[in-house]
Amino acid sequence: MCLLSSTVVQYTRKMASKRKCFSVEKKMEIICRLEAGERNVTLAKEYGVGHTTIATINKNKEKIKTLFNNNFLKKKRVRASTQDQVDKALLQWYIMQRSQGVTLSGPQLQEKANFFAKQFQIEHFNCSASWISRFKVRHNIGGTVSEESLSVQKSEWLTKVWPILRKDFNDEDIFSAAETGLFYKLTPDKTLQFKGEKCTEGKLTKERITLLVAANMSGNLKKPLLVIGKSILPRCFQNIQYLPVDYYSNRQAWMTSSIFMNWVRHWDAELQTQNKKILLLVDNCPTHPQIGDLTNITLVFLPPNTTSVLQPMNQGIIRVIKSTFRKNLVLKIISNMDENKDENYPKITILDAILMINDAWQQLSPLTIANSFKHSGLAEEILDGPSSSFSNDIEIEDDIPLSVWAGALQNQLPILKEELDEYDHIDNGVAICEEPFEERIVKNDDNDDSDDNVEDQNEDVPAPNVLEAFKAAEILNRFVHSNFNDESLTHSISLLNNAVRYCYYMSKTDYLN
Structure with missing residues (x-):
């Protein structure tokens, strides 16, 4: 029994030493890749963990997304970057691209890092291959993603x-x-x-x-x-x-x-x-x-x-x-x-x-x-x-x-x-959602709140009064019966006229009372 107990303890310690501790952003990356269609087994193999670990991350994805969106991005067991703004911006951009199924190379990451450095007005920053290598180590980013893991055409x-x-x-x-x-x-x-x-x-x-x-x-x-x-x-x-x-x-x-x-x-x-x-x-x-x-x-x-x-x-x-x-x-x-x-x-x-x-x-x-x-x-x-x-x-x-x-x-x-x-075709290219992600990263402005107090001064148009509506309904009624031979349309106009007449009647009875 003692020998068995000792063996169990040693096995447990061995497994514990291999257990990986993912940062919030790494978990977010895994979630994005799952949502983009990649398989649990493929990710488990790439990250060197069991498929149950990936399944647990996916099960808790709403909590992880909340942490990520609230900027609780605490790095675990990593070396800090001397260009922290660039590092954080590049990581967010990387995660967004991966969620869209985009494969990224080292030179592409270098180019985007230099872009963010310029936007943040960081002088004397020239992203090198070694900087990208350290960036990957800090955030546990693997190598090239195989073609089979990309979204199908x-x-x-x-x-x-x-x-x-x-x-x-x-x-x-x-x-x-x-x-x-x-x-x-x-x-x-x-x-x-x-x-x-x-x-x-x-x-x-x-x-x-x-x-x-x-x-x-x-x-x-x-x-x-x-x-x-x-x-x-x-x-x-x-x-x-x-x-x-x-x-x-x-x-x-x-x-x-x-x-x-x-x-x-x-x-x-x-x-x-x-x-x-x-x-x-x-x-x-x-x-x-x-x-x-x-x-x-x-x-x-x-x-x-x-x-x-x-x-x-x-x-x-x-x-x-x-x-x-x-x-x-x-x-x-x-x-x-x-x-x-x-x-x-x-x-x-x-x-x-x-x-x-x-x-x-x-x-x-x-x-x-x-x-x-x-x-x-x-x-x-x-x-x-x-x-x-x-x-x-x-x-x-x-x-x-x-x-x-x-x-x-x-x-x-x-x-x-x-x-x-x-x-x-004037508005075919009009933005319908948040501006390009890298621009929003630099602005650090994710506030979607409604502008409660905005009112267009040119839109102060009074509603028609009941007398105007009554006269307009009569005109519309005569027009429809003079120009259309359509039972369903005339029935709809009749319903409209009855509703307007009732409003007009009620306005008069209110006045008389």
């Missing part, structure tokens, strides 16, 4: 990974979501002012909103748009009882991880009440974190660097709704001209923008959405039929370029075709 993902992911879901239960930026106040005459603008900060952030667009593969289920503005309570929202979109705000009017997580969790809760489970495809980006406590949503990240070809929303859906929004804005301009108003170009409030972009979203046909999934390679066949139509048999093509559409207006719009073409 598009073709492999579609043929090997996607069939496995989707096999348990019908087309109606497969959704995709993506963000886009929109210069909602922009009129065609201001195109040059905004050309090439990414709009990450400054006064132009007041001119833009960020949209999150989500729909299913069949095209018959469209989530209400998520709209992110700059002000938490714009003045034009006063007296508004209902918005047809989900509205969030922050100082830069962009998507953040907290907004994304809130939106997904709220949707997950709705699906629980419906006893329905879905698969949700999103881009692989920093503002789309893993969400571990979902019960009814299977969150799937597209492979890194494949968004432009695999994301259905980028196959025409986003382009069409933004183009439709701008066509409606052009009609507002022409209506101002018809009324001989002093200003041809109307002032668009964020409320106007929300209502108009929602109209564009509702107008988008299921067929257009379904075919966008097909063009991305996710669906099996393209459907035939008109792109979009109303029940009054007036077909409206979804994807007519703005300049072609405006050409039918017989030169009523004093804007050149070239300007309209530029206008139609």
Whole structure:
């Protein structure tokens, strides 16, 4: 027994001496690589630990992420760097690149270290190969990552990974979501002012909103748009009882991880009440974190660097709704001209923008959405039929370029075709989330708080009074019955008229009482 006891003690000491103690950032690196699709066994072999150690790190990833994000990055058993700012910045950049599946060489790390040194205004710093070697030792960074550990390419993902992911879901239960930026106040005459603008900060952030667009593969289920503005309570929202979109705000009017997580969790809760489970495809980006406590949503990240070809929303859906929004804005301009108003170009409030972009979203046909999934390679066949139509048999093509559409207006719009073409694509490159990671590292500014007090002075537009609404409803009622032979449309107008009449009646009874 004594011999056995001695053997156990020696074995235990031997195992303890081999036990590795990872720093928070090293654990974060492992988590990022797991989320990028690398296998537990592969990482365990590379780091020289058991697969249960990797599994434990993954199990505690939410706590580790919290520690990492709060900058509790305490190094363990390492030699301090004399260029601490560069060291920390390079480490954060390295972890972010690895989470995206990017392979990094020594020269690339040297180049980025020199970049950070310049940004921090550190003189006489010239990153050498030996400095990078010490950097790797300090943070327990291994050698070159094998090709098999990288994210698979598009073709492999579609043929090997996607069939496995989707096999348990019908087309109606497969959704995709993506963000886009929109210069909602922009009129065609201001195109040059905004050309090439990414709009990450400054006064132009007041001119833009960020949209999150989500729909299913069949095209018959469209989530209400998520709209992110700059002000938490714009003045034009006063007296508004209902918005047809989900509205969030922050100082830069962009998507953040907290907004994304809130939106997904709220949707997950709705699906629980419906006893329905879905698969949700999103881009692989920093503002789309893993969400571990979902019960009814299977969150799937597209492979890194494949968004432009695999994301259905980028196959025409986003382009069409933004183009439709701008066509409606052009009609507002022409209506101002018809009324001989002093200003041809109307002032668009964020409320106007929300209502108009929602109209564009509702107008988008299921067929257009379904075919966008097909063009991305996710669906099996393209459907035939008109792109979009109303029940009054007036077909409206979804994807007519703005300049072609405006050409039918017989030169009523004093804007050149070239300007309209530029206008139609002006915000394609607008930032929809936090600025490039290395710039944010240098600024050390991760604050996403809403700018509660920001209100656009130009958006102080009073709500119509009940008498104005009553008269407008009567005019709209006569117009619809004179121009449309559509039972569902006339029924909707009847509901609208009844609601407005009731409000008018109540205003009179309140006055009499």
